[in-house]
Amino acid sequence: MTDLVDTFTQRGDLAHLALFLWASSSSLLAVQALRALAASSRRFDDFVAALSRFNDNLRRRS
Template structure:
């Protein structure tokens, strides 16, 4: 990565380097947010299933 950075700096193309770093960081944060959202969705689904099981058990529908 050092050679790429040196090449960009030598050509005076710092704006493109800054834009690339910003886009990389934003993409990483978006990926992290989606991963956490999926985990939260799984936890909520597990909670709803357990709640439905509890309701069935104490309403007399569960054997």
């Protein structure tokens, strides 16, 4: 990583380096947010399925 930074600093492209780091970190945060959203959706689906099984059991007993 330091070789990459040295290359950019020697050429004077610090703005490009900063933009690359910003874009990389933003993309990483977006991926993490989407993973958390997918996990939340799976947990909600599991909850709805369990609730449906519970309701089916109650209907059979009645």
